Amino acid sequence: MPYTPSRSVSASERRPSRCASSTSSSAWLAPSRNEKFDLHHSGAYTCASVQLRASPCQRSGRCGIYTRDRHRESTWRNRNLRSGNLQEIFVCHHGGVSVPPSSVVHVHHRGDRGVDGILRLIELASHDGPLEATLCAMCDELAAIAEVDIASVYVRESERLVMRGNHGFPPSAIGATALAVGEGITGLVAECMRPVSAAHAAAEAAYKPVPGLGEERFPVFVGIPLIGGGAVIGVLVLQRRATPFTTDEVTLATALGAPVTLAIERRRAAAVRSARLHGLAHVGGAVLGRAAAITTTTALAAPPIDLDRAMTRLRDDLGRAVRRLGSIEIPAVGAALDRFALALCDQRLRERLAAAADHPAGLRSVARAYARAPYRLGATSDAADHAAEVEQLCVLIGDTRTLRPGAIWIADRIGAFVAIVAVARGAAALVAGDAVSPAAIAVARAAQLPTVSDVPGLFGWARPDDLLAVDGDTGTVLIHPAPADIERLRQAAR
Incomplete structure (x- = not known):
């Protein structure tokens, strides 16, 4: 059914009607066509055909099609008939066109x-x-x-x-x-x-x-x-x-x-890019999954960082890890959970993180300051371990990706904080190109999380989302394993 304007356009309104464009240019409706709109209705849109007068970016007048979304009544889209360009414009109120309701979206559900x-x-x-x-x-x-x-x-x-x-x-x-x-x-x-x-x-x-x-x-x-x-x-x-x-x-x-x-x-x-790599086995078990790379503070993305949201997420991770590991009477596991909880409650560290969250390389600067402190003060190895854990915490705060359950976490080094979060988020295995700390091994063993360390060439072969097979009993890591290896692992997991 054809539609007509809600009212006629008076003589006083027969003048160029400026349309503020979403770009820097402007489109003008020519007076010769401003007194009458050719309206068309087709499917999801109501269209008005008008003649465009030349604008600074348009040297010759041409006919355009304006389509209007019923959910955004002030918005029209100019579909240029000659060039096919799409430009969003806003038509002034005195255009005088009414837009009838029309169906916009059809969802193709299952069954097609x-x-x-x-x-x-x-x-x-x-x-x-x-x-x-x-x-x-x-x-x-x-x-x-x-x-x-x-x-x-x-x-x-x-x-x-x-x-x-x-x-x-x-x-x-x-x-x-x-x-x-x-x-x-x-x-x-x-x-x-x-x-x-x-x-x-x-x-x-x-x-x-x-x-x-x-x-x-x-x-x-x-x-x-x-x-x-x-x-x-x-x-x-x-x-x-x-x-x-x-x-x-x-x-x-x-x-x-x-x-x-x-x-x-x-x-x-x-x-x-298939490869068979060998490292040191720490926790047994054979798993198949996609690689999820844990970055370093040097490779963290640029700010801004939503610190409150990141800290809340880590507290939730701690809660899930405690529910899973809290009943295990292993001193190293309990001590790692306590250190993680204390780090999340450390007000001085939080203030430093808050001050750095809005600055480029802010998290890197915090991690660097903690890493230098043990050497500057001549402190013990415990202080160096604490500095390494703070660096891991900065990485976990800055890396906002949601790692899906079943992913195999790969990193250069893996400490207790990364192991705790891996347990909380359902990682399938831990693989390190270099070392895995004793506390991280204790956490992984308590959670029965296959763990392999000292894998040479890990990052030379593996990429994020690559398919990996990890055998924690032999320390073998397969990059893009062959179908026979995949089936063997699946049978072993049953």
Whole structure:
């Protein structure tokens, strides 16, 4: 239904109406169109079409579309018809346009087969299990989305294309079906790096049958090249019994190949950076998880720091750690918890932190002052240990990231305060490139938290969010472990 202005525009109002822009420029409504607005209503927006007079940033007048969000009645968006630029402006009150209510948002809930399937494909692309299992699960989703009988993923291995994922053929075909690049229609797809479709594949000169596969029952074929780094890394093949693939269906299949390409590329990148490192084992247990790097005061982010919020969070961490470790009668654990509680209650330290929170490198300066004190005063090793714990506290205050449960905490050195917070936040393991303090080992052992220290080259190999496997019994740390190692760890954890 068309909409009209709530009132006509009087002659006195027929003058340039200035619109204050969100940018430094201004847009002007031309007088010739100010007395009449062409209103359009489409979906979520109400639109007014007006002629723009040239502004300092716009040399020629042109027609623009102004869309208005019903939740922000003073806000219009200028969608320039010629250049496609988006500019937010505020139309003056005397424009005289009423905006009828309209629906703005439609949430696509679960149950939409296509949307659910695509989101599932994206999720599967980030999985860390065996490649064949991941690609087979993706083929199941691809077959459902594209409404085909057969979905296959061939992965390029040297000059061969090996089927590593499938929906519709017997499981024995996976890993046993292989074609050379350029061989068959699938090989042609890899060779020309373009989608190829056929209404009856067996009638094509390039067709090569695979004995025992039974693909002649599904003659309608489309193959999509999976391209990564400018080269073909695989081919996605969809087949069905009847009805040739339309151009729109080929376009959809090409888009569906993107998450499959991502899954293959992630595995290849991980394989390049796989490593087996060995350190000193302190607390046993085998775990698998993502790396979460504990920074140093030198690498802390710039202020401002919400000190009150950070201290409250650390007090909550202390409370959770006490509930988990408080009943354990190990003197070193109790002493570490007491020191952490005293540090959080230290008013002098808090004042220093508050004074430094708003300054660049403020937390670093506090940590540096405490680190220098034992050497300047000739104090004992206990004072040096206290200075190291204050530095850890500064790191925990400045590092505002929420480390998810199950992460493997990696650091250059690990002290008691980091170990206490790791226990409180559900870390899966502790790994240090250098040393782990005796108090931290006691805390980790009380919480049965696998711990490994003195791992050479840890930060040369591991990056945040890398997949790690830690064996606390042997001191082994695997960076991007092989599927066989992953399955072994999962079986051991059961």
